[in-house]
Amino acid sequence: MTGKSTIVLLCLVAGIAGGCAKWYAQDADRETYRILRQKNEAALKRPRVFSIEPDPDLKRLFEEAAEKAQSPRAQGPAEAEAGPGAAAAAEVAAAPDAAAAPEAAPAPAGEAPSAADNLPPPLPESPEGAIHLTMADALRVAVCSSREYQAQKETAYLAALTLTFQRYLFRPIPTWTGSLDFSDDNAGADTSERRRAWDYASTVGVSQQLADGATIVGSIGLTALKYLNKELGDTVDSTLNFTVTQPLWRGAGRKIVQENLLQAERNAFYAVRTFARFEQTFAVSIASQYLGVLRQRDVVINEWRNYRSLIESRDRAEWLAKAEALPEFQVDQARQDELRAYNRWIVALASYENALDSLKITLGIPLVTEIALDPAELERLSAEGLQAIAINPEQAVAQAVRLRLDLANTRDGLEDADRKVVVAEDGLKGDVDLVASIGYQSLSDSPQSARLLFNRGNYAIGLDIDMPVDRLSERNALRTAQISREAAWRARTLLEDNVVLQVRQAVRALDQVRKTYENQKQSVALAERRVESTELLLQAGRATQRDVLEAKSALLDAQNGLVRALVDHTLAGLELQRDVGILVVDEKGQIHGWSLTDDGR
Numbered sequence: 001m002t003g004k005s006t007i008v009l010l011c012l013v014a015g016i017a018g019g020c021a022k023w024y025a026q027d028a029d030r031e032t033y034r035i036l037r038q039k040n041e042a043a044l045k046r047p048r049v050f051s052i053e054p055d056p057d058l059k060r061l062f063e064e065a066a067e068k069a070q071s072p073r074a075q076g077p078a079e080a081e082a083g084p085g086a087a088a089a090a091e092v093a094a095a096p097d098a099a100a101a102p103e104a105a106p107a108p109a110g111e112a113p114s115a116a117d118n119l120p121p122p123l124p125e126s127p128e129g130a131i132h133l134t135m136a137d138a139l140r141v142a143v144c145s146s147r148e149y150q151a152q153k154e155t156a157y158l159a160a161l162t163l164t165f166q167r168y169l170f171r172p173i174p175t176w177t178g179s180l181d182f183s184d185d186n187a188g189a190d191t192s193e194r195r196r197a198w199d200y201a202s203t204v205g206v207s208q209q210l211a212d213g214a215t216i217v218g219s220i221g222l223t224a225l226k227y228l229n230k231e232l233g234d235t236v237d238s239t240l241n242f243t244v245t246q247p248l249w250r251g252a253g254r255k256i257v258q259e260n261l262l263q264a265e266r267n268a269f270y271a272v273r274t275f276a277r278f279e280q281t282f283a284v285s286i287a288s289q290y291l292g293v294l295r296q297r298d299v300v301i302n303e304w305r306n307y308r309s310l311i312e313s314r315d316r317a318e319w320l321a322k323a324e325a326l327p328e329f330q331v332d333q334a335r336q337d338e339l340r341a342y343n344r345w346i347v348a349l350a351s352y353e354n355a356l357d358s359l360k361i362t363l364g365i366p367l368v369t370e371i372a373l374d375p376a377e378l379e380r381l382s383a384e385g386l387q388a389i390a391i392n393p394e395q396a397v398a399q400a401v402r403l404r405l406d407l408a409n410t411r412d413g414l415e416d417a418d419r420k421v422v423v424a425e426d427g428l429k430g431d432v433d434l435v436a437s438i439g440y441q442s443l444s445d446s447p448q449s450a451r452l453l454f455n456r457g458n459y460a461i462g463l464d465i466d467m468p469v470d471r472l473s474e475r476n477a478l479r480t481a482q483i484s485r486e487a488a489w490r491a492r493t494l495l496e497d498n499v500v501l502q503v504r505q506a507v508r509a510l511d512q513v514r515k516t517y518e519n520q521k522q523s524v525a526l527a528e529r530r531v532e533s534t535e536l537l538l539q540a541g542r543a544t545q546r547d548v549l550e551a552k553s554a555l556l557d558a559q560n561g562l563v564r565a566l567v568d569h570t571l572a573g574l575e576l577q578r579d580v581g582i583l584v585v586d587e588k589g590q591i592h593g594w595s596l597t598d599d600g601r
Contacts, residue, residue, distance in 0.1 A: 016601070028161060035160040039272040039288075043405075048587050052153050055144040061131070062145075062369050114464050119311070122304030123297065130370035135377050135596035137291055138363060141591035142286045145364030152278045159271035161530050166264040170209050178202035197227045210601055213257040214246040240452055241439040249465075250429035263416060270412065272319050273405040278598040279585045282512035284574045287591070291567045294378050296352040298563045303348045306556045307341040313535075313552070314338045317545055321539075328543035337549045377596055378563065384595055386514055391508045391575055396580050400503045403581035407499055410492045427474040431466035498578070506576040517565035524562050527555035 036050045037274040046167070128133075133141065143149055181199040205219030219242070225235045314334040320326035401407065403584055432499065439458045442451055530551040537543035577583040591597045 028164070031164050032157055032160045035163055035268055036156065036272065039160070039269050040276075041114075043089050043269055043272045044276055050153070050156075050587075052150070052157050054150075056145050057254060058141065062366055088209045107166065112560050119304070119308055122301045122345070123352070124365050126372040127370050130372045131365075132372045132374065135287065136590060136598045138359075138373075139283060139286055139591070139597060141365065142282070142363050146282075146362065147279075147364055148362075149282060150364075152275055152282075156271040156275040160268045163264040163268045166261040169257075170261065172547075173206070173207045175205045176202070195227065197225055200224045209257075211254050211258060211494075212246075213252050214244060217241075217243045225347050236442070238442040238452060239439060240441075241437065243435070243437040246434040247431070248434055249432040250468075252424060253426075255419070256423060259419060262419075266412060266416060270409045273409050277405040279589075280578045280581075280583045283585045283589055283591050284571070284583070286362065286589070287572050287574060287594075287596070289355075289362055289428050291377070291570065293352070293359050294353045294373055294375060295567045296348065296355050297373070297375060298378065299560050300345065300348045300352050302559045302563075303341065303345040305347045307338070309552055310334065310338045310341045310549070313545070313548055325541065326545065327345055333545050333549060337553075353400050369479070380568070380595060381566055386517060386569055387573060389510060389576065391507065391576070391580075393504060396503050396507060397500050397575070399582065400499050400580045401496065402436060404499055405581065407495055408494075410488075410495045414488045414492050415487075417481070417488035420481040421478070421485055424474070424478040427477060428468060428471050430468040431464065433464040435464055436461040498565070499590040502579040503576075506572065506579045510569070510572040513565055513569040517562070517569050520562040520565045524555070524556040525575065527551065527558040 010569065035052055037047060040046070040048050040050070078195065134578050172539045179199075179201045183195075183199060185195045201221070201223045203219055207217045208217065209215055218241075220241075221233075221239045227234060246252075252565070314337075317326055317331045317334040321328055321331045356371070356373075357367060360371060365371060388593040437458075437460045440452045440454055440456070441458075442453065531548070534543050534547045534551045538545065538548050574583065574594070586592065588598070
């Protein structure tokens with residue numbers, strides 16, 4: 001064979017091998033996805049599309065957004081040189097929340113304009129090319145790019161992939177082996193001649209594992225010896241063999257033989273349930289984190305408003321002090337509160353930016369990619385008001401015990417543990433196997449004929465016996481299985497108690513945050529009136545600067561508490577549905593019936 005021919009052959013083999021690898025991967029996906037669809041319909045009574053392949057369009061979008069964020073044009077020279085305060089954005093200042101900020105009080109005659117008029121906006125500006133995400137968008141992105149979500153999908157996939165092998169073991173398994181050798185031997189001591197020959201052997205067979213433990217193996221073999229020395233002639237032999245092995249004591253019976261297959265079937269079923277349960281908890285966690293970022297954004301705006309208001313109060317206090325209508329120590333109180341408000345604003349701003357970065361990591365978005373959340377989502381929740389969820393605690397507990405997928409897995413796991421004890425007890429038995437075989441060979445007196453002699457078969461039948469003399473390993477396996485069974489029972493009872501506790505806590509939390517929200521609404525209204533009245537009383541000399549500062553601090557706390565209560569009530573409703581097991585989440589991550597997702601808009 002020439003060097004060129006060798007290279008061509010190697011390239012051909014490499015191409016075939018590469019193509020086979022791709023074909024095998026696709027074949028594994030087809031079988032595994034089919035199993036997942038079947039198990040999903042059986043477990044959840046609904047079909048779904050399942051794929052572990054990443055979304056190429058989403059990856060491309062992130063890459064383009066990251067390139068824009070890192071481009072020198074994305075940040076102007078003025079922004080690059082200015083400090084964090086000067087880099088604040090006009091987007092939030094122009095938003096409805098910021099537009100509602102109190103207007104600066106007019107400066108007294110002859111005084112310079114108030115410093116409050118020159119404050120930067122409360123939040124950084126969203127750079128050009130930022131990806132704008134609503135709640136529904138965030139959930140869609142999360143199911144496509146979240147690392148945790150992808151890992152859970154792969155876990156379910158691998159459970160179904162394991163099942164494909166267990167099913168394969170009970171199918172006919174073909175084999176084909178062969179060898180091709182060249183020999184060049186010395187013909188003998190009394191001659192210089194050499195014997196040169198090609199020796200070829202090939203065996204094709206099939207084996208079948210039956211459900212009751214019997215194993216059937218059949219094979220046909222062909223051996224050929226071709227001498228290059230023509231005077232020596234050629235030989236061709238063939239064989240046909242069948243062997244049947246049937247366990248009679250240990251390892252006999254369908255329950256024992258098919259235990260691994262049954263467990264793999266149930267594991268795939270459990271994996272689908274586990275993934276569906278994960279989808280419920282994951283969707284709620286994304287909603288919680290998204291609304292948490294928006295809540296922190298609202299806190300930043302409230303802190304900025306408070307800071308602006310305290311600047312105006314300090315200006316007014318200084319003006320009153322100059323008019324000898326206010327003691328100097330009260331001016332110092334106003335200055336101290338102004339400094340505290342500034343510090344609270346920058347701390348809240350840093351917390352907001354940290355929360356936004358954490359959300360990116362949770363969603364699987366690269367940190368260099370700029371995103372902007374939709375502040376109107378809080379407005380929608382506020383406009384919608386508190387949704388009344390009429391639920392009886394006892395009925396909720398009963399539903400959770402019946403519907404919770406993780407609890408169903410734990411119950412079924414106890415059945416698995418019972419079977420494992422039976423299998424371990426079977427392992428203490430001895431081995432008694434019935435073995436029968438039949439074989440045929442080709443004509444021995446005609447070396448060039450491979451015709452089998454079916455009238456001269458070789459037959460054998462007998463018993464292979466291995467008595468249970470030493471069963472230490474099996475003894476330990478039995479005790480392990482028995483202890484695991486008790487542990488499975490404790491895990492079931494513990495989870496049942498925890499499910500009941502979770503539902504009761506969720507019902508109480510929902511009622512508590514509803515009352516807190518109503519209380520905070522009244523608190524905000526009272527705090528606003530208090531601020532107005534104390535400022536008027538201060539100008540009339542009937543209140544102190546401390547009264548004004550305390551009133552404004554109370555207003556800030558009430559405003560932050562109102563947003564917190566609104567978000568907490570929304571999340572408490574989702575968490576209650578999650579804990580009961582009635583939360584429905586589709587493959588796009590959308591929570592059915594919720595106003596902030598596609599299904600509820």
